Amino acid sequence: MKTKVQILFVTALAVLAAVPALAQPVVPESRAQVALSFAPVVRQVAPAVVNVYASRKVEAQVNPLFADPLFRQFFGGRGVPPARMESSLGSGTIIDRTGLIVTNHHVIKDATDVKVALADRREFEADVVLKDERTDLAVIKIREKGDYPVAEIGDSETLQVGDLVLAIGNPFGVGQTVTQGIVSALARTQVGVADYQFFIQTDAAINPGNSGGALVDLQGRLVGVPSAIYSRSGGSIGIGFAIPATIVKFVVEQAKTGNVVRRPWLGATLQNVTADVAETLGLDRPRGALIAGLIPGGPAAKAGLKIGDLLLTIDGHDVDDPDGFGFRFGTRPLGGTAKVTIRRGKATQQIEIAALAAPETVPRDERVIEGASPFAGTTVVNLSPAVAEELRLPFDAEGVVVRDVAPGSPAARVGFQKGDFVVEINGTRIDRTATLARVAQSDPGLWRLVVKRDGQLVRLAFRG
Template sequence: MPGFRMPRFPTPRFPLTRVPRAFSRIAVAAVVALGLGAGGAALFVQSSVAQNAAPAAPAAPAVRVPTSKAEITLSFAPVVKSVVPAVVNVYASRIVAQPSSPFGDDPLFRRFFGGGDGLRGPTRQRQLQSLGSGVIVDPSGIIVTNNHVIKDADAVRVALADRREFDADIVLKDEKTDLAVLRIRGAQGTFPALTLGDSDKLEVGDIVLAVGNPFGVGQTVTQGIVSALARTQVGITDYQFFIQTDAAINPGNSGGALVDMKGNVVGINTAIFSRSGGSIGIGFAIPANMVRQVVDAARQGGVIRRPWLGATLQTVTADIADGLGLDRPEGAIVTAVVAGSPAAKAGLEVGDLVVSVDGVEIDDPDSFGYRFATKPLGGTVALGIRRGEETLSLAVALVQAPEVPARDARNLDGVSPFAGATVMNLSPAVNDELRLPGDRKGVAVSRVAANSIAAQVGFVAGDIVLEVNGTAIDTTAQLAKLTARRAPVWRIAVEREGRVLQIALRG
């Protein structure tokens, strides 16, 4: 069969024990010759040891065939039977208005002819659907899935393994972690549920099972191992800290369970690395300890509250490590501290090297972000610090970032270059959410709608609007007023990743 390869089994290697030249009188040696032939060699096995001889090294486990029915029928089936009932299929749908003309929804086409939304012409409604998986984590019908599975959905329906189907309400959506929490609508009785395990106890090489609905073919179970932990350079969510597995994960598996051999959820399958769209044995799951925080927030009212550090951290490169006199790159270096923040009150300084969080080593700002963000509010966390030749432990208070001034989020529309952008006033809370420097003031772009004028212009989430047509921007209300009317020319100053960009556009 093309592309099929027979498995190659390793040749058994027997431990060889050298026979001593002289034996004491009570020593008895047995010599067994195997595979003798022309030019053949003999394999010598010593069956007893002479007096005063050094003890033999422990023998390697013997390779053998199964000797009982129980060994022949070893299976993951008991784990699968306990897990499958709590893994659901998630169907999300939304209605969109589609223009009858192929050019009616093109903002550049409409601007060329000098029209606005009224030139769209007749529209027709179209239903878009997405398919994913989810995990029941509470017998009352609470389900966790990926945010991208139900993003912008008007209606969500879930199907259980026993073929029952229910409508579901969206309780919480968290784009930062790409997690969402659903609740079965009108649920009566209890549902099969899985326990969220401790993902910090996972080790590379542990066997795991992935359960979901790949390609919509129906519930599927795949098996593999934990390939790596704490993957931080993946680029999927704000909190870059993933479990990597070689269990086959494909489109439709998103939101499904990654479970250990006890049937506990250790991760939520989220993404794959693929050039073809199919699994090549590199899948990523959000750790259960991050999932637990989001589920707990959903149970407590649907608002996620995370601790605020109030400092900016940078990856330690090989050059920086050399400059600091380190043997290798490790930890995260402090590049800025916000006045009055928990970091400042704890005594953290610019130039400090953060190497651990509550005794757990960290390798970069992303691993720090995960360890710090999963701590509950209240109390303190111990940061291991290197400052020059000193090693310190600083107790940082676990408090929420203040939102002063209020974010006053606004969705801008009309005919300005900002149409389709959502903007918010900057505050410590917003700066922390958007991962912006803590000392910035003004208005930030938090979201840009696909195919909008703002997207066509090139605005992206995280841009800080500094100036519009010579007027410094301080609040979202001010920006909304300035962009409510047409201007012959738009001159805009925007800060992006520490650089100021000057933009000029015709109105």
């Protein structure tokens, strides 16, 4: 009769015999079997990653008194201070052999001159083809015709937490640099640098200057565009965020057909599902997004959605929160449909929502207000679903809204902000931009204004 020790010994021999690789170590036969290197991936992608140099001219703020020659003479004849140049540095990735480059919006924002430097040290002038603040992406193109190296845009949907990735860019302007890390998390929200809150988080070192560069997988495919870091010191602490390739593809396709991003409009407001709401709905955990408001005639209403419906999936992807749904629906191609699973009461059903652009039900009639009124320097438009979608305003708002405020203008000094609603001026209701332009040309002794900001009415008064 065998003892327990003998039985264990015989079992161990059987295991080793079944797995000879464990019993007999394999001697490496080449350097490639010894050294793990990302050099082949870098050689493939690095030529397509460029440095982006953007500059803009900033006019000096001048006191109106300097317009008087006698006043200038009193100060020694000095005239208007010269304009100064401001510059920014970032990175970009060539995604088309004609020289089409994707980068971050904040890298080239307000730029009057854009240059790119390739990895082989060639430099070219570039033109801005499209810029989209909502995604923090921009597309620029090299002016000189040529056959440029490109990086293939990959599929960020296949990424998993733990996958190895490389970040290539120009941190701190020191030159092209490669860092390595893993995908730390997916679908990160509340990052605060773009409207579509759905980021790839990575611990690959990302620093200022990496913005707009390439986050690639081990097949050399562009899976994200580094856009932001979490840092208390300004340097990398291993928490970086990249815009997924899904959004990059969407913006690049828009750039090939025009200079404005047109995205689907849901025609509804969504609410997050809290633990209390989940318990009320009988859910095992907080998930999905609740329909909190509908605009009559909008895509959601036409699809049959009702207030209180819970959106659970879209095109087979689970919906965790409104940001997740917004990312999936907002990157659908116009003219198509999105298949959505909803829960109404205790029953679930699937519906299709048309991916349509928001309509401009009222002509925007954009006007730049000039003169000596408190509105001088504002660009105002009539509100419609299209304008509300562009400016991220409540879909049910109406009236006249401030689209832009010129720096240093009377409106900027008064404190007007983008997104302000002009409700009333000296007792006159402002229903159209034409009304505002007419009233702004008057010369009252006192300006009395009613402005709506963040849902609150603000009453202001200024001397004429």
